[in-house]
Amino acid sequence: MIVELTALHWIYVVFIALIIGFMVMRRDTTIVCIAGIFLIAITATGSLSHSISSIFNSFSYAITELLSTILVISIIVAMSNTLTSTGINAVMISPFRKLIRNPTLAYWTIGILMMVISWFFWPSPAVALIGAVLLPVAYEAGLPALGTAMAMNLFGHGIALSGDFVIQAAPKLTSDAAGIPIQDVINASVPLVFTMGIVTTVAAYFFLRRDMKRGVLKITDSVIQDTHVEEINQPELLSVAQKRFFAILVPLLFAADVAAMTMLDLTGGDATALIGGTSILILLLITLTSHKNKGLEKTTQYLIEGFTFGFKVFGPVIPIAAFFYLGDTGFGKIIGDFLPKASQGIVNDLGVALANVVPLSKEVGAVTLTAVGAITGLDGSGFSGISLAGSVAALFGAAIGKGIATLTALGQIAAIWVGGGVLVPWALIPAAAICKVDPFDLARRNLVPVCIGLVVTTIVAMFLI
Template identity: 35%
Template sequence: MDVQLTAAHWVYLAGIFVILVTMALRKNIVVPAVVATFLTALVFSGSIVTGLSSIFNASLVAAKELFNIFLIIAMVTAMLGALRQLGADRLMVAPFRRVMRAGTSSFLVLAAVTYVISLFFWPTPAVPLVGAVLIPVAIRAGLSPLSVGMVIAICGQGMALSSDYIIKVAPGISASAAGVDPDAVADKALVLSLIVGGTALLITYFSQKRTWRTPSPDLLTEWEAEADSGVGEPTSAPDPSGPSGSASTGPVRPQELGQPPALGVAAGTATAVLAPHRDDASTFEVPQSENERRGTAKAFAMLVPLAYLAFIVYLMLGKFTDVVPPLKGGEAAAIVGGIASLVLFAAAASSDKGGFLETTSDHLVDGLVFAFKAMGCVLPIAGFFFIGNPDFAAPILGLSSDAAGPAILFDLVTAVQAHLPQNAFVTSFGILLIGLIAGLDGSGFSGLPLTGALSGALGPAVDVDPATLAAIGQMGNIWSGGGVIIAWSSLIAVAGFARVPVLDLARKCFLPVMAGLVLSTVFAVLVF
């Protein structure tokens, strides 16, 4: 595993260090990422032209890889905008209020539902499902948007995906590279994932509980108004007139502007003011068609959960029976987006029969604007980490399509493992660290072949079961790159539905997750 490090490797490593320091200082990392991309490409190729073009190519490659996340955020946001115009959004979540009445019950229900759906079907369809149905209920019950995002990320992208116990793609990759039984890796990964997730959830519960508020319908309105006032707008210079498009530390909150929450504002849309909420019914004249409108709203409030429930049943039938074919790849996410689009069309036609075509288009555009306004800055950041992955480096560096790109990030990780002392604890934490670093590209499973191979090679030397080391490396790689503590990953989707800045969400998740990873690694060495 001897690796020859070049100047490009050291420049890339310096870029990672600068980005991590910048994140620790709570500053925006777009500029360091772009500069690091330029310098890495320049040093690797020796061409100023390649260096300059890599800035554009990196964001373009990242956009191609992440656009499915942007698109599903846009579709579901557009659907919710149309449902809100009907007043169906509040009716839809009403049944959950019987259980999710306060912060603690909402926290537990949100965690359990997210984990179960993600465990069986991966987090890709789970996040839109939870985002469309349960997030508004949790917000109304008093949970802060940041708490909601943390719970979903920890239980879905973290706890469920890191074990991947049902679908078993991740354990299969790790075991194949380590030369061990996939079931042995899966069993140990399940236990470790529960330790990491349980620790992270416990820390999140006690650290975030002070931010929870008394349940109230007004919390939903306030949450919607915050999103409409500008996702990612700097709190140091709030502007009541709307988003400024500048870099962010968090969304502007109405109470920070000295104003009461605006009622009847559509979340994430530019469509001025929609139908007033029923809570404010005494302040406007009730239209003659109000009974008909309420009936339509009730119909859609039942239709949307039933549609997604039918989707879950279909997934289960495909998974456990031969009645229907199982879904593959990104088909599950595509179906979620398709359902959202059809519901959007039907809701828009019901609320605005004459201008149905224009209203539908407006909602779709507003959804796309919201998705890019909230998550657009992630693209150049992801582009920098993609340049270290051989699967993406070639198009970023302008190499021919049949040329292999440099494995800059993996080379750095491989070089580190050669200097690990022959000790069970040191080796285990070294594998964990390598998994964390390999996950910095935000692509999820990309580092599993590396951590698996290292586990198979190092396990016998330190008298540790290679399956245990492979499970530890799997924890580091997926909790990092799977979308919990890395902002340029599928954490984008979680932040989009919770409507919080993705960098803030990543920072908040970092300490709880790292505490869980350390505890789980110690447990693995002592018990397994």
């Protein structure tokens, strides 16, 4: 079904371009996003009061959608502060210092571990598991926090999530929309996923090492400082034996979480909740043991520090998330039912419109599916628009006479690499927050490698159709 594009669609496109332009110029996008929300609302409703209210409603909606992520990141940071202040962290990372001796080993080791864990449990809980243990090791090995965040991001939210070979949520959505067996999509996606992954991660590493050698990127660059301050000359809070005990206990508890995820089939939000709950228990246990009579007050202090850091990181992201949520189901909840009746959401309408104005050939089909996938990923979900990619792939594949599975896989990969947590700033928040880097800096770092990867993967897909 073709939906006629309205002024709302074009305003959305214009502000996407403005937001991207401001981000590239390293300027803040908050005012641009608020202006976009207001202009879309007043165009849709014609009511000044409703439009002003929509600004607040959009912020409220964005915070609600992001709240679970904010919560788990804040808790992880609070737990990390406890480990650091008691000296447990130093004992925990000592065995890894022998394995991860330089930035190269740090980048690839963390990335590959992140990819493997993400295949089974999805990236969000994997970020918490990897970040809590290996981030300090990478930092000591000379890999900047931004480089660590890139490795976690590209291998987890990129390679693992775009293929989704184990959990198979993504190929299930796209295969159903394309009307083909799920195994066909998985088989077709294997060469494309690894082409995209290898090209992107190698390109990202090349740019990272180049900038490190030139001094453009230093080990402390882009790091957001949390509120935790070490007390000068404070006495040892734990004995050596206690530190060793907790240094063994903490990884064991997280390993138990991994076992529980496997046996209980916990993924996504459920797995993240298990990691978050375990982190709270670790925080309580260590704080009460180390601070003794002051344990009750110190527990609250660590949690305040964690939440302060969490909202400090998410603060700049909420306005831009609020704007992009208007492109999907958030429009009706924020502004109301003011889209055309046949509309599938602003973002999906734009994707359908693009698919309907291009000529049909396998080359054009591949380029179009990459573009459609990328456009639908702009809402920051990565999953909300991949059904559309499957539908468009079915149309193109039928017209070309072949390649439905390859086109479906290509659209799925483009949507998830853009919207699943690699380019859209609020989707990559987990990795950015754990590594304490600016999410916008991380998005800018990922942009060129991901674009190179998408171009190469699209060309490879042309030969596979």
